[in-house]
Amino acid sequence: MYACTFCFDLEKEGAHIVTRKEVAELARVSEATVSRVFNGVGPMKEETKQRVLEAAKTLNYHPNAIAQSFARRRSGNLGVVLPYVPKVHLFSTYFFSEILSGIGSKVREKGYDLLLMLRTMEEESDYSDIFRSQKVDACIILGAGDTPQERDQLKRLQEAGHPFCLVNQHFPGERFNEVDADHEAGSYMAVRHLLQKGYRRIAFLNGSPQFSSSDDRRKGYERAMREAGIEPAGYPHWYYEGNYSRTSGYRAAARIYEHREEIDAVFSANDRMATGLMQGLREFGWEAGRDIAIIGCDNSDAARVTDPPLTSVGVPFYEMGSLAADRLLSLVLQEGEPFQLKLGTQLVVRQSCSKR
Amino acid sequence: MYACTFCFDLEKEGAHIVTRKEVAELARVSEATVSRVFNGVGPMKEETKQRVLEAAKTLNYHPNAIAQSFARRRSGNLGVVLPYVPKVHLFSTYFFSEILSGIGSKVREKGYDLLLMLRTMEEESDYSDIFRSQKVDACIILGAGDTPQERDQLKRLQEAGHPFCLVNQHFPGERFNEVDADHEAGSYMAVRHLLQKGYRRIAFLNGSPQFSSSDDRRKGYERAMREAGIEPAGYPHWYYEGNYSRTSGYRAAARIYEHREEIDAVFSANDRMATGLMQGLREFGWEAGRDIAIIGCDNSDAARVTDPPLTSVGVPFYEMGSLAADRLLSLVLQEGEPFQLKLGTQLVVRQSCSKR
DNA sequence: TTGTAGGCGTTATCAG
């Protein structure tokens, strides 16, 4: 009998939404006091506090986050913008899932929530829309490229005073908040590695030019070559350009194979293109690591799966995401300065460039 | 001079947050009328409507989403729970990014937003917490497994009347909302394909048992074998179990190679394990498609990258996500019934099982 | 067709 009543009550509570008011009544204090207890502000008698907490527990009270956001005029959400291209995987999902994980862990640590916004390409939507609805307090923009439109939109965001941050992308000449990786240094290391192994005729397979990492990698490649006394500009057949997709790497294989007399290694601006390249070359009977050396970038899962496993420049995407969220949320809380950070990269040597 | 004033005004507007009140004043109507116009409810004079819209445009008014949520007592957010294991990729990121994309497109189409919740494993947090704060109106749970704790939590959610949905996971005996794929049929097709190619000694590399798809795939495998007059239970060396990670597939390679006399094909419960398996076997000098046939599941990107490319059972993750979001949000709006759906799968033949 | 007014569940500011 008692048990029944108890169960019944519990079920009712499950449906009913407990408010601060009820807690206040049960604890015989004012609603304001309940809020103080839950926000830990102001001095208060320990006994009162305990009475409130107890009442809250028996009623199973949980503050309404929406009401809090409304009253505080802060959503408590960090927005993350992802370029969304259905059925086409221009970027590696590795890139995004790592960064997202990094953001997610930091955001949770800071008591925020993550609002995901998938941006379709066709849509000319202003970034400001994201902030206008007030659903996010700040926002991290992933996969942005340096195009005139993009620059314009970001500038407007900046001028409007909306806090945002870019990850893995740099806009020269602007002072946007950014967390980037030192792709130049990473590429330099990779190409140096090839040179030390005795390769001299090293081609470069670049990605889409609107991403700053493409430019950085090209610079690293050229610096290493020039330091070795080789001027890559003198060899037109050493430069190829894809769009970071596996397919574009696959297509490059044909062109590269055409000039096989002048090439004994390829440095690719990401792993996806490198895997496509390996696959394409294999169809001509060329094996990476035997007939040609190949190095990729990102050190993604794909690099471990290919045959032979792919040497690659590791990029700390997870840490970049975490750091971006950390600094950006600090900015929102008025504690912290604008930032433009660059994290180190690391060469992970595997078999795709080991022979010789 | 005029231009200057204009610019100045625009900048001020960028910082100031325009409210409904100001629009009402400029349009010389009540605030209620502004709301009606923006929500398209109730009859109204076309002229009034235009006046309001114009005023809103000149002031650059956008309704405050938080305030709307507060008043409507609906957040307008769909929660998505992801298991979050830093630095460990138990599932393929492919799986999640596809489902997430599917959810994302549907959610946007319905005017909702996506709230991402990364769930760490250690944490014993009740799923109800997700709803208590009122930050989501419904929620899609990804990567759940059939464990006693999980079942308990989901039951409680159900009893509390919180709308949720599972994707790619079935809980026998419960009536949870689910969108699953017909893994049994897919596996059956895959194994039939092997049998038709003349393979008879087919081993099965399963994934973690807490996922219903593991069980389904085992059933499909067994049904195909039995129909061919082979009782797999009679061959203990035909069953292996990994945890869906590439590494677990790699490790299985050694055990499978040990019994190579009794095995000429392997059906793997996902692509990641299959790629690990291929890699492991290669270290013993065994090539997939030449010395052994291999088929995976998921038809992920990885299946196209391996050498040889991997035959795989395609699962419509994108559509599953989209469908789940669609039906779940319909439920929230009181239009639509509880659902338990199952989508078809498809065998994608590549070279990993072509020879012979 | 439009306006008035009460309410949503907090936060935060003042008195006491």
Next chain:
DNA sequence: CTGATAACGCCTACAA
């Protein structure tokens, strides 16, 4: 230390 009380921006009967 604690209790009133005024916002917060919008929704929605109900009234006119």
